[in-house]
Amino acid sequence: MQGFNMGRYVPPELEGTTSGNRLNKKRAPGTxxxxxxxxxxxxxxxxxxxxxxxxxxxxxxxxxxxxxxxxxxxxxxxxxxxxxxxxxxxxxxxxxxxxxxxxxxxxxxxxxxRDYGEGKDRVREGEDGLPILTPEERERRREDAFAALERKVEDREAVKDNAKRIEELYRSRERDWEDPGAVNKKLRNTFRRERKLRKREDDATESLKERLGTNIDILPEAEQDAQRAKLVSFGSTNVNAPNGTGSSNFLRSPARQTVKTPSRSKSSSAVKHSESKKDALRRRLVGSTRAALNPFG
Known part of the structure; x- marks a missing residue:
C-alpha cells in the first residue's frame, strides 16, 4: 500500500528515502x-x-x-x-x-x-538422573516391558469376556421381561401362595401356644429336628401290662398326672423311692422306643 512502510505511515514525498521506523524514531522489532x-x-x-x-x-x-x-x-x-x-x-x-x-x-x-501434577523434576538417564544403563540392563528392562504388555493383553481379554457376560445378562433380562404383565402376574401368584403358607404356620403356632398356655416364642420347625423325629418309633400299646407299664400310660399328657412333691418331713427312704420311680420310668421309656440316639445320654 502506498504511503505505508513496515506498518508505519510514510508521506508520499519521503517514500523511498527513509523508513517508517526511522521517521517515527521507533526501533524495529527484534533489533x-x-x-x-x-x-x-x-x-x-x-x-x-x-x-x-x-x-x-x-x-x-x-x-x-x-x-x-x-x-x-x-x-x-x-x-x-x-x-x-x-x-x-x-x-x-x-x-x-x-x-x-x-x-x-x-x-x-x-x-x-501451573501445577499439572506431573512433579517438578523429570527423571532422565545420565547426569543428576538415573545411572547410564548397561546393554544387559537395557535388555532386561525391555523384557519386563514385554511382560507388562502381555499382562495388558490378558487384561483386555478379561475385559472382553466381562463385556460379553454383561451383554448376555442384559439379553436375559430383556427376554424375561418381554411381557411385563405375565411376569407381574407370576410374581403376585407366588406372593399369595407364600403369604397363605405363612398365615397357616402362624395360626398353628398361636394354637399351640394357647394349648400350652405360654407366651414364649416358638421357633419354626427345623429340618434336623424332623429327621431326628423320624428315627424314633414307639412300641405297641399294651393295656394289660402290669403296673401300667404300657406305652399308653407313660405317653399320657402330663396335665393328667399328678406329681406330689415330697415334704421336708419325709424320710430319706421316701426320697430314694421317688428317685427309683424316676429311674424305672426312664428305663421303660428307653425300652419302649427305638432311636438312633439315646435322648438321656
Whole structure:
C-alpha cells in the first residue's frame, strides 16, 4: 500500500528515502539495543498464574506477547535467555527464563507455573538422573516391558469376556421381561401362595401356644429336628401290662398326672423311692422306643 512502510505511515514525498521506523524514531522489532535487549514475539510454553492480578488469574498456554529478550548468563556454552512480558489485563510484568540444564522454562518473577501434577523434576538417564544403563540392563528392562504388555493383553481379554457376560445378562433380562404383565402376574401368584403358607404356620403356632398356655416364642420347625423325629418309633400299646407299664400310660399328657412333691418331713427312704420311680420310668421309656440316639445320654 502506498504511503505505508513496515506498518508505519510514510508521506508520499519521503517514500523511498527513509523508513517508517526511522521517521517515527521507533526501533524495529527484534533489533538488538545497546543494552543487549531486543523485543521478540514470545508464546507462553505453559499455563502461568499471574500474581499481580487480584485475585490471581491464569494465562493460558499459547498466549502470545511482545517480550523483552535478554541474555543473563550461560550454562556451559549455552546462553540463558530471560523474557520480560507485560500482562495487559493488570499491567503487571512476568519474567521467564530458559533452563538449559532441564531443557525447560522457569517463571522467576511475577507469577508461578501451573501445577499439572506431573512433579517438578523429570527423571532422565545420565547426569543428576538415573545411572547410564548397561546393554544387559537395557535388555532386561525391555523384557519386563514385554511382560507388562502381555499382562495388558490378558487384561483386555478379561475385559472382553466381562463385556460379553454383561451383554448376555442384559439379553436375559430383556427376554424375561418381554411381557411385563405375565411376569407381574407370576410374581403376585407366588406372593399369595407364600403369604397363605405363612398365615397357616402362624395360626398353628398361636394354637399351640394357647394349648400350652405360654407366651414364649416358638421357633419354626427345623429340618434336623424332623429327621431326628423320624428315627424314633414307639412300641405297641399294651393295656394289660402290669403296673401300667404300657406305652399308653407313660405317653399320657402330663396335665393328667399328678406329681406330689415330697415334704421336708419325709424320710430319706421316701426320697430314694421317688428317685427309683424316676429311674424305672426312664428305663421303660428307653425300652419302649427305638432311636438312633439315646435322648438321656
Amino acid at each position: 538488538l539495543r545497546k543494552d543487549g535487549t531486543q523485543t521478540v514475539r514470545f508464546e507462553m510454553p505453559f499455563a502461568v498464574w499471574c500474581h499481580t492480578c487480584k485475585p490471581h488469574a491464569i494465562i493460558g498456554q499459547g498466549v502470545r506477547f511482545n517480550a523483552e529478550k535478554k541474555k543473563i548468563g550461560y550454562y556451559y556454552s549455552t546462553p540463558i535467555w530471560q523474557f520480560r512480558i507485560k500482562h495487559a489485563a493488570c499491567g503487571g510484568y512476568l519474567e521467564i527464563k530458559t533452563d538449559p540444564k532441564e531443557t525447560a522454562y522457569v517463571v522467576t518473577d511475577g507469577g508461578k507455573a
